[in-house]
Amino acid sequence: MGERSIIPTRIAKAWADLPLTRKGLVVVIVPLVILIGSLLTLYRASYIEARAEDDVRRAFAIQRDIYQVHALLAEAASGVRGYLLTGEERFLDPYEKADRDLPATLGRLDVAIEDRGVREAYEVFLTQADRKRAGLDDLLERARTQRSEAGLSDATRALLAANKDVLDDLRRQIDVIQELEGALLDARRERVERVRDQYLLQTAVSAVIGALGSLAAVVLFSTGIVRRVHQLEENAERLQRGAPLAAFPPATDEIGTLATKLDRASALLRAREQDLRESEERFRLVVEEVRDYGIFVLTPEGKVATWNTGAQRIKGWQADEIIGEHFSIFYPEETRAFLPAHMLARATEQGSAEDEGWRVRKDGTRFWANVIITALRDEDGVLRGFAKVTRDITERKQSEEALEEAREQAIAANLAKSEFLSRTSHELRTPMSAILGFTQVLELDSEELPESHKRAVTQISKAARHLLSLINDLLDISSIEAGGSDVALEATPLDEVLSEAHGLSAPIVKTAGLNFTLTPLGRGQTVLCDRRRTVQVILNLVTNAAKYNVDGSFISLSATEEDGRAVISVSDDGPGIAQADLPRLFTPFDRLGRDRRKGAEGSGLGLALSKRLVESMDGTISVETEEGEGATFSFTLPLAEEPQPTTVREGVADELSS
Template identity: 30%
Template sequence: MNKFVQKVDTVRQRLYALQQGVSNSSLPQPGVMPPEGLEELQVALEELQVAQEELKAQNEELVIARAQVEAERQRYHDLFEFAPDGYLVTDNTGIIREANRTAAILLNVSRQYLLGKPLINFIPYEERRIFRAKLTQLHQIDWMQEWEIHLQPRDSEVFDAALTISTVRDWQGNSAGWRWLLRDVTARKQAEEKIRNIQLQNLQLQEAARLKSQFLAIMSHELRSPMNAIIGFSQLLLRQPQPLAKSQESMVERILNSGKHLLKLIEDVLDFSKLEVGQLQLQLEELNLAELVTTTTEQLYSLVEQKSLAFQVNLNLQNPYIVNDSDRLRQVLVNLLSNAIKFTDSGSVQVDVWELPSNGIALAVKDTGIGIAEADIEQIFLEFQQVNQTLTRKHGGTGLGLAIVDRLVRMMQGNISVESQLGEGSTFRIELPRQVRGEGL
């Protein structure tokens, strides 16, 4: 381009000198161009000047285009070179022609020694037959994604890799090789294996829980029958026309009370096993809540008297009728009252029942007993959990009562909460809808 400009400038200078010579001479000289020729030459030079300007503009555009191509080439090179995954380019026989830095690191080979090597060199011997078969398949397809295989880096351990392969074609559309994306998926495979193990363990635990619940249900049922017989015969002995001797009566009463206690424990285990496997269903009916609370508290009044506790029942119900399972609701109330009496040595036990504004009812059992530490409140509704093992040994129990209450209340579409301070007593509050809806209602 510069030489062309210089030539044009030289011709222009010679033309200018020639014009000057013609204008200074009045007579035509041999070998000197006439004015008409000079004018034509002037026009040709002007056209040449225009061509020069166009050529210059095209040259500038070419320089810009070349810079853009170079920038794009550098961008591609940077993406290729610094990609987090390994990239290779091989020919149709699997010989490595290009490799980025990550690929060299994954294969533990310097890039200068990696080029020209067959990719199959980095496949474990036992998998090379499969690899050759895949290479044969690649001649018929353009794309293969996430092919999982083992790679054997030089002087290093085998790792799990996922290969994504695309075909490189020449200008005639013929296959010229392949581009390979190499990704180390060892961490992902290990995580997947852990998940599978956890799922297997979960299934095993579920099966163990099912067998445990089934065993508890069978054993509880088998134990309940003889216990009912023991209780029944004890009651018959106490009702005989001829009174028993004082010592005999005392022993029969102990048998009766122990039998009732054991039967209560057995029924708790049976109910919990049914709740765990979803076999317990609510028998919904319309009932008078005030009557249910009154009769239930009267049945437990003797326990209150034995410990000389104050006992108060407050019913604040304009409409006492609700829809619920009377037996299960009574069971909830008995469990809460039994616990309140059991863990209260002095003071009082109180039952409050009132209506909620959102068409619901609330029931609270309050005592002045030993209370519950704040750190233990979250655990009291867990099965087989009691917050103080010393007190458990003193007062007895399976640790299932509150767990059963919690599950029954949730089945009744309600919720239970507790407020307590250690040494100052506890208040258990239950909120229930006035009408519990069964499945399908």
């Protein structure tokens, strides 16, 4: 029993694993082989039946031809007797006919007779027929030679009698042959009937075999292809509905492979659907739980379709109160008529639209909102609705307004400060000029003054000049901050500016006990600058270097050209500047390094004023330093379009050669 169940299972498994091409060949070949076998069987039956019928027809033909031989010989004998009795030639027509037709008839009989017994009787018959023909020939010859004699001779009568006996023997032999042929005919008829019965049976068997073969082909086709295709179709419908797939018989043919891939695709889709559902659920929970943003969906007509906790908190409506309402309800009266439609039109055309403005809560209070509306389209580009995100930024709006107000107040305070400094500086300048004037008068009569008074006058003059310098710096920086700096840009020879600044600052450097070098550009370039302000910047930088370079040995002033701009640098080998102090370097009134040089004079405005003057001439200022290794201050000025030859102003040649 185990082997019987295993073999069909193996056959079914082998059939299921067979490729569709071979299955198709089997389905086509099986009925075709059965049909060909049935046709061959039918052909063989038909052939046997035809042979049997041919045998029957041949038996009838043999009987007919034997009777025809007998009839021809009998008519020939009758004609010869008539010719013997009358002597008329017309009686010889049957004889001539027999002489003419007998060879052909006997030839057919010789071919047709196949049975051995009939053949032996036929040989006797043939001998008797030859004797009969020979006897007739003798009678005819004798009749022609004895035509003149009256009556028939005894010899002729004896020949006639012998011929009659031969004809009688021939008739008896014919009866023998007919009897034999009759027996053969009956046997052949019985054989024909038997063959017909066999033919009918074979036809029925062939029909049954053909029907069974067709049924087997249909079963093979159904079990191997159609039924499994229907199962695939059902699984495809299940896949479309998202339902689990039905179990599919294992197979490695094309349908089995397709079923396996479909099953894998189903598992992958279910996994992705599960991930998507979980992602959508997480997104829904996130959206619903977001409190700082109102996130909801609008229909293409602008009606609210969803509502989250943030929207409820910001706007005040519950979900059942607002869903189905047009979102224009959130806009104040002055913008409700046009702004909602405009926002939807922009989002439809551009994909999204953003706006900030006043919106209305359920209780009628207003809040400043940031709104983003995004068009939602399907894979075919058809508009399905809008996603709307609303954020309450009223506090930020208020903070911005407060900051703007504070900025305006700071600007106003700064302008007031600048105006105060400018007015104060001007007010201080008048008495300071008087102090300096009287000091100069006292200095003219210093020879007549006591030594203590001389020292006092010197201190007054020094303090007055320092205070005047401070007042001038205050006026300059307040003027720049107020936008009223008197900077006049013109094409100026760069080396002349360097020589002038070098000559003016050389005494300061010399007093500090430092070497002072000048490296001009030497190419005749001109820069677009305010000459006086440029010299002032260089003086500030050199003075600053000389003031703090207490342990170094030199200060250098040089110029280079980079990217179409002149770079003017002041370098020293002093203590440098700490990295922490660099952000404060150009801050007004912030004096760095006071702990290292407590006796150094200054207001803390030099570098700040220099930065503003350089920027007002379309330049930039920077510093490169490392603590303990000196510092290099550099500022840039734009080169003039047409360079002019270097000309040294009168009184500056000595400074260039020093």
